[in-house]
Amino acid sequence: MSLQTLSEWLRCPNCSLPLHPGGALVLKCDAGHSFDVNKRGFVSLAGQARRLIGDSIAMVDARDLFLGTGWYDPLRDRIADRVAAEHPGRLLDIGCGTGYYLRGILDRVPGIRVLGMDLSPSAVGRTVAGQSGVDGLVADVWSPLPVRDGAADVLLNVFAPRNPPEFHRILTDDGLLAVVVPQERHLRELRQAGLALDVPSNKVAHLVETLAPFFRLEAAEDLCSTLSLEPIQIAALIGMGPSAHHTDAGALTDQLSAVQTVTAAFHLLSFRRLAYPSR
Template sequence: MNGGLAQVADWLICPVCRRQHGGEEPLRLTGRTLRCSSGHSLDVARQGHLTMIPAPPGVNADTPEMVASRTRALEAGIFDPLDRVIARGLAGSRRILEAGAGTGHHLARVLDAVGDAHGLASDISVAAIRRAAKAHPRMAAIVADTWQGLPVRSGAVDALMCVFAPRNGGEFHRVLAPGGLLSVVTPMPHHLAALREATGMIGIQPDKREQMIRSLADSFDPCAVETVQHTMTLSPELAADVVQMGPSAHHTTHLDLTGPIEVTFAVEVTTFTRREPS
C-alpha cells in the first residue's frame, strides 16, 4: 500500500503551509495520511494518488475521454522512440519529477530504463493522475498545478521532465538540485502535419522551441538537443485517439477519416542544465 508514495514522501511539502506563508513544511506519511507539523493533513485517495490543490481543476484539464484516448495511443507505441531518447538523456538520474505528466506513461518508461530511479508524476487532471498512480511501482502521483507552484521541496529532484506540458521556469529551478537536468519535449512544425490537415487539429507555432528556450533563459542553459522523427500508418480509430488525446479535443475537429493515414511524428528533446548562482 502506498509503495510509490512512501518512496518519494520526503520530496513533498505541505501545500497549505506553502500557500499561507511560503514555508516548506515536510510531510510524514502514516497509513493513508500525510501530515505536517502544523497539523494539516492530506489523505491518499483509494486509487493511490494525492490531491494537493484546494480547488477542482479548470476546464483545460484533461477529461476522462482524453485520458482514455491518450492511453490507447501511447500503448500503441506512437512515442516509444521518444521515451528511449528521454531515458538515455536522464540515465544518471535517481529522483525524477515529471510536471504535466498526464497518465505517467513517459515517466514510467523512463523508470523502466533507469532501473534504480524513483519518480513523481504531477498533473492538474484528476482523471490522468488516477492512471499515473498505477503506472509504475517506483512512481507516485499527485494532483498539482505547475503554475501555482509544485508542492515539492527545494532541491528534492535531480531531473525534471516536461513533455508537451506547461513550463514554470522558476519552480523547475527551485525543485531541481544543483547540477540537475531539465528535459523538455516540443513538437516540430511538421509534427502530425497530415493529421492536422485531415482533421483541423490545432496548429503548431513555427518557432515553438525558440520561444521555449527564451522562456527558460533566466534559470536554465540548453546543453543538448535531439530530434526524434518517425512515421506510422494509423488506423482511423488510432488516428482519432491521437487527435483527441491532446488540446485539440477541446476544439471542433472533423474526424471523418475513412481509411488508414500515414503520419509523421517529429519532436525535439532539449536538455537543460540548472543555472547556478555566479
C-alpha cells in the same frame, strides 16, 4: 507508493513546511495542515483555483490507446537514453499523463524514485497504478509547486506547460530539465485538414528564451517519422491532446475510411540548471 516515500517529495501548499505521514492515508505538516491521500496511491494538492482543466477520462483512455500502438516508442527510447545518462536517483515528471514515458525510464534506470505530477487525477491514477517505485501528485504547474526544494535530480516535461522559477527551485544543483515540444511540421496533415491545432513556428526559440534566466540549453535533438494510421488511431491521437477540445473524435472515426499518413516530429531539448537565476 507509501505515505513515507510520497511525503519525502512534498511540502505543504499552505505554509511550505515539509509534509510527513499523519495517520492512515493522511499527510500533514507541523503547522497542523492535513491532506487526504487517495486510496489509489496519490495526493491532490491542487487547491481550488485552477487556470486549466486536467485531461478527462476520455482523453486519458485515448492516450493509452494511441501510445499502446508503439508509434511513439522511438521518442520514449530517446528520452530514456537521455535520462539514464544522468544516473539520477530521483525524477519528477511534470505533466506525466498516463506514465508512458516514465515506464520507459523505469526500465532503464533500476531503483530510481519517481514522482508523477499532473493536473488530471485520472492521469495520475493511471501513472501510479501497479508501479511500486512511482508516487503521484495532482497539482497545478502554474502555481507554486507543493514540492520540496532540490527534490529531483531530473525534471521531465513532455508536451506540458512549464514554470521556470519553480522548476529551478525543485531541481538539485546542476540538475537536468528534459523538455519535449512538437516541431512545426508535427501532425501537419491533420492540421491541413483542420483536425489539429497549429504549432507556433518560433516555439523552440521562445522556450529557450523563457528558460534562459534559470537554465542553459545543453543539447537539442530532432526526431521525425511517418506514421501510417488507421482511423481509430487517428481519432485517439486527436482525442488525447488539446485538439480534443475542438474535435469530436467519435464522429471523426466514422468520417475516415482509410489509412492516413501522418508526420510525427519532435524536439527533445536538454537544459542544465544554473547555479543562480539571472533575474
